Amino acid sequence: MQLGMVGLGRMGADLVRRLMRHGHRCVVHDIQPATIDVLQNAGAVGAASIDEMMSLLESPRILWLMVPAGAVEAALADLWPRLAPGDIVIDGGNSYYRDDMKRSVELSGKGIHFVDVGISGGTAGLARGYCLMIGGEEDVVVYLTPLFTALACDAHDATEDTGKHATHDIGLPTDSNAPTAQSGYLYCGLHGAGHFVKMIHNGIEYGMMAAYAEGLNILRCANVGTQKQEVGAEVTPLRHPEYYQYTFDLADIAEVWRHGSVIDSWLLGKVVEMLRTDPTLARFAGRVSDSGEGRWSVEAAID
Amino acid sequence: MQLGMVGLGRMGADLVRRLMRHGHRCVVHDIQPATIDVLQNAGAVGAASIDEMMSLLESPRILWLMVPAGAVEAALADLWPRLAPGDIVIDGGNSYYRDDMKRSVELSGKGIHFVDVGISGGTAGLARGYCLMIGGEEDVVVYLTPLFTALACDAHDATEDTGKHATHDIGLPTDSNAPTAQSGYLYCGLHGAGHFVKMIHNGIEYGMMAAYAEGLNILRCANVGTQKQEVGAEVTPLRHPEYYQYTFDLADIAEVWRHGSVIDSWLLGKVVEMLRTDPTLARFAGRVSDSGEGRWSVEAAID
Amino acid sequence: MQLGMVGLGRMGADLVRRLMRHGHRCVVHDIQPATIDVLQNAGAVGAASIDEMMSLLESPRILWLMVPAGAVEAALADLWPRLAPGDIVIDGGNSYYRDDMKRSVELSGKGIHFVDVGISGGTAGLARGYCLMIGGEEDVVVYLTPLFTALACDAHDATEDTGKHATHDIGLPTDSNAPTAQSGYLYCGLHGAGHFVKMIHNGIEYGMMAAYAEGLNILRCANVGTQKQEVGAEVTPLRHPEYYQYTFDLADIAEVWRHGSVIDSWLLGKVVEMLRTDPTLARFAGRVSDSGEGRWSVEAAID
């Protein structure tokens, strides 16, 4: 298929590369011209402006937005006067699902289709494929299937990954009702469903990161009994320093957990990688920017 | 090597089977004679009593206890008068590491070595190997290496598992300092170190289970806006039912996360398996017995 | 002053009684005629309908809504066509402050003033006065001062309460900038400010209730070491039953904390009362209806 990608950051560029590997034709645009050049050299058609992009796309046009959540509204305003009935706009970023609901209504008023796609996979996705959580009108999503199968961490990739083993190890019959889930993409429901599932996905990710971090931190401090303690009227000392005399190698421990343990995971692989290259995590700031999925997950939990 | 296994429950029996596959000779005992027969048919030498087991083992004897944590004290009391200097006792259960410390001191007074081994892997371990976290005297642990390599989820198994890909995907050089971690077993430090690391391992596991459970539960309830709400002076209704109109298939969502997502894990594979075979989890009681590692992890965190 | 009270439940009826004690004239209405009769006997003027109430009130009319949060919208719709410019509507319930904002804008379009009042004090308020947190246009709130001073737990009441001692005990100078706070009512800011402060007040209340409940529950279970424990492979027993041999009288302990302790509070007084009359709290269901302030406080914390 042919599609136009707006936003050529790390994720947008990798999506274009993987789509082209599977034979799709990509028209690409970004506010930074240099990023266009790079992909043009890789086989994409560069568009210096939105107008040029629109003119290069065949009808019905497929436009994939891969911009920060805070920039989607402006990008849609830009596209709005240039879109024609039947065109399809895909938001592949981390937008709030409630915005998807609002935007899909606005666009449908002009006969334009809106699809929201939550994407997981990070930098590893280019090589092994992505996990895609999709919302919108079902027939539109089905129409776009060739794009999703190209991007997804599909059956072939899965033979090199945990996917296959999940099924084989536990002796599951092939589930005829969920073929696309096993191919790495899933139609989740109407507008916003893709980003809703991705929101919860990220909420789970943060919980897992907290579990690893808290556990490893206890191991890191398991030598606290060997250290001199603060003494004073207001501070109670550690009662049993003899129980905290261990000096653990966190990288080794994370590595051994990668082999046969029930807490093995993709994230644990990243933990090993980081602890091997930066054992005290000195390169890390100790804070993360808040793209919203955690907050929104908690609000959904309250509701 | 030759060893005696005391305790032939699910884990003990599987350990014996995997050890025998790798050429080790096992003398086996359990208070339930039927479990001895089963393993005898599989090639083990049955011992009807502890006395018989002791007489069948060559010196120095290696005794592996695979009994509930609450039964270790009694098992050790049983062994105590029958042990000779140089014998090695391995506790492979989920004992509290503080008990390891105490027991190692008691046994060392008679010249007996004590090794604590935390084991992760569950029912999948027989086929793919286990993750072993080991504490005790380092030379004794090195002496037992053939047993640990037989049991561990080693390099060969890892080609069928995530282990290999963890390394390959992230382009790590082989770490010459951590060869045993990559082979699925790790000497963690002095007495109790193995069970300490296993305790934290389980604490992390419970955190991960909570993250998956809470996230999936929000998805399960994402249709709450379609349901009739309680009305009354004391209850505030859901303000925006229009945002909760999704009916998600949890098994499909868990499955798609298995393919390329950053929250993929061995536990997520179990989640898929359970949701496929029991979509409402009706078979589950909604409670778990408390074997202690969670409580102890929190106490270590406080300390 | 003269005002019309709509809603004669427990709180509405007590407000009317306290207002009348201070010389204010009350026209009262409720959908349940019996509640009107009771207050009529106590000196109020009953109105069988909203229309009758409106005709009995002098201009500018002051209407005080004391209905469940879920019923405010309907009550306002009822009043809407009957209100005239200059009239004042007070919402004394537990409405969400965001609704106050919306409603104040709607009413101001017709020249009608809106005031939100968060009220704390419960059943004790009739006798000792209430704590009033007020939002709206400042001049309108000032105009209503006679009502607020009548209802508030003012200086005179405070001599019989903790209020006075708070000041005397800690040697505070009279703060000329906060005279109304010391009189038991406070203008907090524009529309919604009163209910915002009340929302957080309730969030704090729930936190305090949790602190008392969790602490008392530990005391209640401090005899756990005297009880027979569950034994089994999957359950780790209490390691030190000898440390949990106490049988505490919770009512006595709560009572002694009322005398000179730093955790003394009005809520602790209620705890004593309940534990004295119902030691096992058998009359309580173990759940509370959710009127929203807790949920909303958490969402405000996230924002």
Add this chain to the structure above:
Amino acid sequence: MQLGMVGLGRMGADLVRRLMRHGHRCVVHDIQPATIDVLQNAGAVGAASIDEMMSLLESPRILWLMVPAGAVEAALADLWPRLAPGDIVIDGGNSYYRDDMKRSVELSGKGIHFVDVGISGGTAGLARGYCLMIGGEEDVVVYLTPLFTALACDAHDATEDTGKHATHDIGLPTDSNAPTAQSGYLYCGLHGAGHFVKMIHNGIEYGMMAAYAEGLNILRCANVGTQKQEVGAEVTPLRHPEYYQYTFDLADIAEVWRHGSVIDSWLLGKVVEMLRTDPTLARFAGRVSDSGEGRWSVEAAID
């Protein structure tokens, strides 16, 4: 009665003063001679050494330790050879109740009685009396009653405090079974019971402090919608700044809650005092030393 006070810090000195006001005779000692002089001027008998103190006390001697928890062990070792059968040692500090158990056994071996007293009241206690939670042998505690009634926030004090109103407001009958609780002291049970109840008391205190702090912090930030927000690809802005336009005066709000609200408490009085004298809490470090009761409460909850 006559007693010897060891430890003349803030609490120890105030206890001596209050005991003397009620006619008790105090022999006082501290490692800092200056503190002895001050109390000697106030009517106490100074003892330059433990030996001197022991010689000045009549048999059976009553020794009250008011030293940091970490110094109790050393103080008891000092006393040990000088104590005679029948002597009574009282630990009035914040010792761990498990230490009380151990120490009472050790002392009883020599015929010496041990009493643990948890004390709440802080700097206000000298004037209004303290809340005393007491553990030990019941007959010994009864023998010491004159000391406890002198120190406690008793009925007379209570007329100036919340204690009386707690009873009067809620119409409770006098409970003949709990006369001492209403007098501000309570025999809680065998050795350690006093410090156990005090431990939980402090755990509750910390929970209440957290509730106030979290609630007030939300109010403090209720103007966040008026502030310029960080913008960027990784940060999701506040969705509804229009809902957070309030600028609240925290001292006024805390003050109004002191008048008739259900969250009124002694701690809230301290909050008002602090916010009045130091509105931004600039004098506070933002951390507290950890004297252990919080940690121990959590461990008791786990057990």
